[in-house]
Amino acid sequence: MDGDQAHWLGENDFNLFRSSVPISEQEIWLSFYQLHKDKIQVQKQNVAIEKLKIIIQATFKLSNQKGFTLMSLRDLSRETNMSMGSLYTYIGSKGQLAEMIHQFLPHIFNLCIPDLSNSIKSARERLQRFIRGHVFITECLHDWFFFAFMETKHLSRANKKLAMKNELNSEQWLEKIISDGERLNEFASVDRFLMGLSIKSLLQNWYVKRTTYRQGKVTCEQYIQFIEQMINKMIEKR
Amino acid sequence: MDGDQAHWLGENDFNLFRSSVPISEQEIWLSFYQLHKDKIQVQKQNVAIEKLKIIIQATFKLSNQKGFTLMSLRDLSRETNMSMGSLYTYIGSKGQLAEMIHQFLPHIFNLCIPDLSNSIKSARERLQRFIRGHVFITECLHDWFFFAFMETKHLSRANKKLAMKNELNSEQWLEKIISDGERLNEFASVDRFLMGLSIKSLLQNWYVKRTTYRQGKVTCEQYIQFIEQMINKMIEKR
DNA sequence: GTCTATATCTGGATAGAC
DNA sequence: GTCTATCCAGATATAGAC
Numbered sequence: 001m002d003g004d005q006a007h008w009l010g011e012n013d014f015n016l017f018r019s020s021v022p023i024s025e026q027e028i029w030l031s032f033y034q035l036h037k038d039k040i041q042v043q044k045q046n047v048a049i050e051k052l053k054i055i056i057q058a059t060f061k062l063s064n065q066k067g068f069t070l071m072s073l074r075d076l077s078r079e080t081n082m083s084m085g086s087l088y089t090y091i092g093s094k095g096q097l098a099e100m101i102h103q104f105l106p107h108i109f110n111l112c113i114p115d116l117s118n119s120i121k122s123a124r125e126r127l128q129r130f131i132r133g134h135v136f137i138t139e140c141l142h143d144w145f146f147f148a149f150m151e152t153k154h155l156s157r158a159n160k161k162l163a164m165k166n167e168l169n170s171e172q173w174l175e176k177i178i179s180d181g182e183r184l185n186e187f188a189s190v191d192r193f194l195m196g197l198s199i200k201s202l203l204q205n206w207y208v209k210r211t212t213y214r215q216g217k218v219t220c221e222q223y224i225q226f227i228e229q230m231i232n233k234m235i236e237k238r
Numbered sequence: 239m240d241g242d243q244a245h246w247l248g249e250n251d252f253n254l255f256r257s258s259v260p261i262s263e264q265e266i267w268l269s270f271y272q273l274h275k276d277k278i279q280v281q282k283q284n285v286a287i288e289k290l291k292i293i294i295q296a297t298f299k300l301s302n303q304k305g306f307t308l309m310s311l312r313d314l315s316r317e318t319n320m321s322m323g324s325l326y327t328y329i330g331s332k333g334q335l336a337e338m339i340h341q342f343l344p345h346i347f348n349l350c351i352p353d354l355s356n357s358i359k360s361a362r363e364r365l366q367r368f369i370r371g372h373v374f375i376t377e378c379l380h381d382w383f384f385f386a387f388m389e390t391k392h393l394s395r396a397n398k399k400l401a402m403k404n405e406l407n408s409e410q411w412l413e414k415i416i417s418d419g420e421r422l423n424e425f426a427s428v429d430r431f432l433m434g435l436s437i438k439s440l441l442q443n444w445y446v447k448r449t450t451y452r453q454g455k456v457t458c459e460q461y462i463q464f465i466e467q468m469i470n471k472m473i474e475k476r
Numbered sequence: 477g478t479c480t481a482t483a484t485c486t487g488g489a490t491a492g493a494c
Numbered sequence: 495g496t497c498t499a500t501c502c503a504g505a506t507a508t509a510g511a512c
Contacts, residue, residue: 042495067391069307072487083497085490094488153305193454194464197447198440205439216431226432233471280477310505323508324478332506479512486505494497 014220017136021112028108028141029053035107036100041089048090054080055090059097060143068098068151098154105141105148106166112137123181127231130177131203132224138207139220145207171196178235187235195234202227252458255374259350266346266379267291273345274338279327286328292318293328297335298381306336306389336392343379343386344404350375361419365469368415369441370462376445377458383445409434416473425473433472440465 022031033040033049042048058079062071073094077084091097113133121129138145148163155163174196181187206213206223213223260269271278271287280286296317300309311332315322329335351371359367376383386401393401412434419425444451444461451461 044495047495067307069305070391073489074487084488085492085498086496088489089495153308191460191464194456194461197443197450198465198468201439201443201447202436205435209435209439212435218432222429223432226429227436230436230468230472234468282477285477311507312505321479322506323480323510326507327477477512479510481509481511483508484506486503488501488503490501491499492497493499494495 013132014136014139017132018140021137023108023112023137023140031108031111032056032100032104035104039092039096039100051080051082051090055082055087055097056101057143059101060147063147063151068147068154095154095156098151099156099159101144102148102155102159102163105144106162108141108144109137123177123184123186127174127177127181128228130174131199131228131231134203135206135220135224138203142207142210146210149204149208171200174199181235186237188237190234195231199227199231202230251370252374252377255370256378259375261346261350261375261378269346269349270294270338270342273342277330277334277338289318289320289328293320293325293335294339295381297339298385301385301389306385306392333392333394336389337394337397339382340386340393340397340401343382344400346379346382347375361415361422361424365412365415365419366466368412369437369466369469372441373444373458373462376441380445380448384448387442387446409438412437419473424475426475428472433469437465437469440468 029049029052033045033052036052040048040052042051055076058076059068059071062075062079065071073084073087077087080087091100113130152160152163175192178187178190178192178195182189182192206220267287267290271283271290274290278286278290280289293314296314297306297309300313300317303309311322311325315325318325329338351368390398390401413430416425416428416430416433420427420430444458
């Protein structure tokens with residue numbers, strides 16, 4: 001699995017990022033288990049983690065094929081080789097299954113991309129870090145982000161608000177860097193709102209259209225460099 | 239014909255575009271009816287058009303709230319004030335309802351944006367036209383494009399292929415303009431593949447995130463100018 | 477052309493044996 | 495901890511009266 005990825009990674013940055021952040025296969029599933037421990041009836045940790053992994057991966061696969069709503073729990077039961085009854089000792093309900101996945105994202109995101117707002121670095125460097133970090137993390141956790149992007153519908157109202165808040169956060173955070181850069185005279189003047197949303201859109205595109213980029217044999221390093229170039233041309237002073 | 243199109247490139251573009259293209263309210267529903275005439279049991283044209291309009295608009299509203307899959311035909315029956323039986327004289331099946339909407343899009347798109355590949359205009363102008371045309375048309379037919387974007391899952395395999403083909407077409411078309419511009423020495427050299435996909439992503443963003451842009455009080459003219467600026471900075475020669 | 481009533485099926489969820 | 499059997503709500507779709 002890991003070796004598979006290596007050939008399209010190109011530069012070393014990605015590997016460096018990966019090794020500096022708690023997102024090995026094992027760590028992901030452990031974190032996931034810990035986050036939802038209380039909701040799971042099964043007591044043995046080893047068993048629980050192993051089964052959760054199977055369930056979530058099957059969920060990704062099936063939702064990818066027909067969408068979460070059209071995936072029945074009978075489909076899931078077939079795909080995981082578990083009975084309905086057994087499934088329910090892990091997931092509580094179908095809705096909760098979706099929420100468990102959604103909730104994991106801000107959790108792991110914050111673990112991996114530490115708070116940059118207090119950094120003393122230049123605006124340009126903070127922007128660059130955010131972009132690289134975003135592409136890298138969505139590369140590692142592609143299935144999770146893709147699911148979350150496609151299946152926003154299945155959240156309870158509380159979690160929908162949370163998701164929106166996270167969305168807004170990254171947009172406002174981008175806007176802030178841009179206005180900082182402008183204020184510090186590092187960047188040329190641009191429309192912060194449009195610039196922030198456009199960057200966001202380009203970042204999302206990397207995981208939403210992943211198959212297309214794969215077919216075009218684009219590495220994530222190439223993608224980063226391309227959008228950085230695009231952004232720099234907008235904000236650079238002449 | 240060619241001269242006609244030119245107008246909506248100058249000032250007051252959007253209104254000019256709108257009046258030069260067959261997408262008034264009336265024309266849309268008439269086209270829609272004509273496209274699907276054979277599948278509809280109701281004979282009287284006036285009745286059929288009026289009801290179809292009600293049905294489709296309700297479908298947009300409800301899918302927007304809960305997604306097409308979660309929208310039951312009972313919901314639709316309630317929203318349209320029509321009985322289940324009556325609905326079925328118009329739609330054939332729930333699946334077909336989705337397909338009718340999807341099929342309409344390439345139909346109307348081709349009516350509004352005529353083939354530009356044979357144009358003798360410069361690559362720069364062709365690119366500009368495509369961008370403006372795309373933003374304008376998705377502005378006029380927002381609900382349709384938004385629905386199609388969100389609800390790709392419900393297509394039959396045949397129509398899924400058709401949708402993919404349309405997707406690919408606009409990407410390849412963009413790539414072609416870019417390489418033409420490069421060949422004709424109008425543009426600087428860029429990665430055509432990445433440039434094409436990025437432009438596409440920015441164009442889609444206009445209708446996918448419409449509410450956000452509305453909240454930020456961004457007009458479509460402002461949006462066009464922003465992304466044109468972004469694109470020009472990438473392709474302009476220094 | 478539109479309605480009501482109904483047939484039929486599928487999916488989420490649970491109880492209780494093992 | 496896992497399985498089988500089953501319940502029941504809600505969905506699509508149709509038949510036949512008006």
